[in-house]
Amino acid sequence: MIAILGTGKMGEALLSGLLRAGLRSEQIIATARRPDRADALRERYGVAVADNAEAAKGAETLILAVKPQDMQTLLAEIAPYVPADRLVISVAAGITTGFVESRLEGQVPVVRVMSNTPVLVDEAMSVISAGSYASEEHLKRTEALLSPVGKVLRIPESQQDAATALSGSGPAYFFYLVEAMVDAGILLGMPRAAALDMVTQSIVGAAIMLRDSGEHPVILREAVTSPGGTTISAIAELERHRVRAAFLDAIEAARDRSRRLASG
Ligand SMILES: NC(=O)C1=CN([C@@H]2O[C@H](COP(=O)(O)OP(=O)(O)OC[C@H]3O[C@@H](n4cnc5c(N)ncnc54)[C@H](O)[C@@H]3O)[C@@H](O)[C@H]2O)C=CC1
Numbered sequence: 001m002i003a004i005l006g007t008g009k010m011g012e013a014l015l016s017g018l019l020r021a022g023l024r025s026e027q028i029i030a031t032a033r034r035p036d037r038a039d040a041l042r043e044r045y046g047v048a049v050a051d052n053a054e055a056a057k058g059a060e061t062l063i064l065a066v067k068p069q070d071m072q073t074l075l076a077e078i079a080p081y082v083p084a085d086r087l088v089i090s091v092a093a094g095i096t097t098g099f100v101e102s103r104l105e106g107q108v109p110v111v112r113v114m115s116n117t118p119v120l121v122d123e124a125m126s127v128i129s130a131g132s133y134a135s136e137e138h139l140k141r142t143e144a145l146l147s148p149v150g151k152v153l154r155i156p157e158s159q160q161d162a163a164t165a166l167s168g169s170g171p172a173y174f175f176y177l178v179e180a181m182v183d184a185g186i187l188l189g190m191p192r193a194a195a196l197d198m199v200t201q202s203i204v205g206a207a208i209m210l211r212d213s214g215e216h217p218v219i220l221r222e223a224v225t226s227p228g229g230t231t232i233s234a235i236a237e238l239e240r241h242r243v244r245a246a247f248l249d250a251i252e253a254a255r256d257r258s259r260r261l262a263s264g
């Protein structure tokens with residue numbers, strides 16, 4: 001039995017992914033704070049929804065998916081019901097395995113995960129790190145849960161805040177870029193729907209080329225950039241506006257925010 005504690009956006013994305021990966025709804029128990037949310041989860045997925053203590057008692061794997069700021073309260077609530085033969089997987093940004101371990105009783109295996117919302121389309125990027133009491137077997141169990149819904153990579157826990165900034169938040173940067181490009185299309189007089197189609201297909205095509213060709217992004221960009229042509233005119237403006245520097249600063253800020261999240 002797998003318990004998902006705090007089934008919001010990320011918890012629900014993981015829940016739907018686990019079901020698509022072949023888990024039966026009877027193998028999953030979810031928790032939610034609001035009764036209307038609990039009803040929606042029961043109705044949508046046919047899973048049981050219980051309180052945190054009950055869910056923790058019945059499951060051998062617990063996925064903690066509340067916001068970092070709510071983690072302390074959740075751990076206090078479940079600690080008496082989580083013996084050391086359980087696996088606790090935390091997907092919260094900024095929450096270290098040490099934070100979770102120190103609030104549970106005994107030497108509970110904890111694996112820290114940073115995934116992202118493309119879990120909804122089985123294209124997640126999930127990075128995982130073992131806590132002090134998690135073994136190879138616990139990492140393998142975590143990989144088995146997450147690999148049907150995307151790519152899984154093991155990283156040292158010291159890199160988790162950076163990964164949160166890069167791939168956890170990553171999809172948001174691409175959506176933001178799409179918004180900006182569609183606005184540009186509107187400025188040039190394109191209908192919004194057509195502009196969105198063009199930008200979306202361009203980003204999908206570019207992403208698949210990146211993933212499947214094995215080519216470096218610089219090579220792929222050079223192939224689009226004709227001498228004296230249109231692309232270099234656009235790139236010149238991006239450079240003039242220091243977009244690359246803005247990305248470096250933005251992702252560094254996200255990493256720093258992740259580091260501070262556990263303290264609220
Ligand atoms: N949204 C995203 O793209 C990603 C989110 N995350 C992490 O996932 C976690 C959840 O984020 P979201 O899903 O975006 O937030 P959310 O606010 O949609 O989900 C959190 C849910 O937990 C519930 N909750 C809070 N305290 C609870 C408690 N004591 N018992 C039961 N339920 C409780 C809330 O009512 C809410 O439904 C965060 O820790 C975040 O860092 C990680 C990667 C990506």
Ligand SMILES: O=C(O)[C@@H]1CCC=N1
Nearest residue numbers: 093164165168169170
């Ligand atoms: O914005 C956040 O804090 C979460 C963590 C990574 C993506 N969303």
